[in-house]
Amino acid sequence: MFGLANPDTFARVTRPLIAPLWVIAAGLLITGAVWAFRVPEDALQGDTVRILFIHVPAASLGLAVYGALGLSCLFYLIFRHSLADAAARAAVLPGAAYTGLALITGALWGQPMWGTWWVWDARLTSMLVLFLLYIAYAVLRGAFDDEGRAARAASVLGLVGLINLPIVKFSVDWWNTLHQPASLLRAGGTSLDPAYLWPLLIMMAAYFALFLAIWLTTLHTEIMRRRVLAMRARQAREDRHV
Amino acid sequence: MNGAGLLLRREMALAWNGGGGPLLACGFLLSLAVIVPLGAGPQLDQLANLAPGLVWLALSLASLLTLERLFERDFEDGTLDLLAMGPLADEAVVGVKVLAHWLTIGLPLALMTLPVGISLGLAPDQLPLLAVTAALGALAFSFTGGLGAALAIGARKGGLLIAVIVLPLFLPPVIFGAGALVAQADGRSPGPALALLAACVLVAGVVGVLAGAAGLRGSRT
């Protein structure tokens, strides 16, 4: 497994996966989307229930991708391997995008269902905090002139965010029960009809494949960028010596 | 005198030396306290509801504003190099500096919340709890803020950067601290919320010291 830590090996092994992943992601997305428009309307929610198929996978993947980011940070701190740092960085954009999508679709869903765009309830607040954690990692990673310094600091923060997330989740749950009884949240949380379950699972898989495709593509770009930089540096040295 | 005592004394002296120490933070809290009634209207019953929120806002902002200097000055003038070659481990250096921050900023602010609470019409029997939660919360803020300040050492835009990376970590103490006050106002026991607030302080202490030391080590390039 640790053979993969070598950027060249990693690039060689994962290179053939990238194109198929994009194709799979596209196929699943189209299938899921078409299916989502063919499910019967919900008795209670009508057409708006279809937001479910965009919203729920986005929220789950937003969380899961942060897990991947935090683990990459942990690996970086243990093995000091730049590939782990690149992996953490490559997870920021898709993770933040999923989380942002979950927040926006949640607001769009909340407007017809609850009559308001935003509620300060536990779920929404902890998703917002997740979004902030992505931003925090990204700004810290970009705040230094020295690459190694930036990678070390940001990795510590990414790891701390991993610990902090369940704590925030827990505290926000507690806060929610204190302020408002759970009257609103039940609307979406009913047990799912199989007619909804299958397209939902397909959309989940689609989001996951899309994340993997973006992740690997970004990593490959990063490896190539470093190769170019190394080549340029070597070229500059040789020119000087001539 | 041992290393920890020496460093603590220097940090406290520095807080008074450059910018009036607690006066600055307390003045900040008072200015906020003046703005709120002007903005939200002078009805005391409404203001009493806002008082806990105001206290937590002021605590977190005052912590953030003072944190930028916690390590940055030491980094710029070479003190961090000297500290690295003394009797204390990095973890202890972070712990002592954070403790000094709490003693010079956090505790005075917690005391200052009492007159502010009175002026905003908070029930007198809530004042002791207000001071206790503010003092505990400020300690948690100092620890997590110290973490952020250590990670941001040498960064291009220090102050704002620290605010962005630290604010998500500030939320649990705010929730439990304000929760204890609300529970008491509703006639319930503030005990559970206080216990959770104390747990937040402990977690912030452990994580803040460990990650802060990692930040210090990372800054040595």
Added chain:
Amino acid sequence: MDIESRSQHGVRPMITLSLKDLAVRRGDRTLFEGLDLDVAPGEAVSLTGANGAGKSSLLRVVAGLLAPVAGAVRFEEGGQALEPAEARARHLHLLGHQDGFRSGRTAADELAFQVGWCGGTVEAMEAAVRRLALGALLPLEVRRLSAGQRRRLALARLLAAPRPVWLLDEPLSPLDSHWRAEVGQILQAHLEGGGMVLAAVHDPLPIPARTCPVGGAA
């Protein structure tokens, strides 16, 4: 023999320093590689090289403030290898461009803190203040000192807290000719007491010293 150098005798452990196959990189530039150096007690080594050759970086590597990309720094006491962190916390002084004095505090406060932090006594500090003629400067704020006066204040820490390994970055550059000679005597006394000096210099040290070129060759 004056007071400081006598007090330096006896208390000081004899530390040997050895650098093996050291390579240091800043950013994506390799400053030097394959650097070997052994320094025994009583020895002085001048690190020479052009600006940016890596002299200061080498000192920071020895002080543990910068990690080498390859090689090792070893400290020995009587043939016994020391834990590097322990050695750095107890036996090392680094005197660099940044002296760690806070400009708004008095020289007396700052020196007392630095000496205490490095394990020196009040008596040794008073002796060092006399040796470096700092008495009149102590009540002043550090920001009012000249570069040369600040350097003397920093040197007082080295005298007052006896540690055998002195890592000096351009120690003489801000000093006038009188104080250069005086510091030469201080360094000489330090060496005679079994200490060692590793100094990054452009002008030669006023004491007999081995020369170690840094960078350039690679």
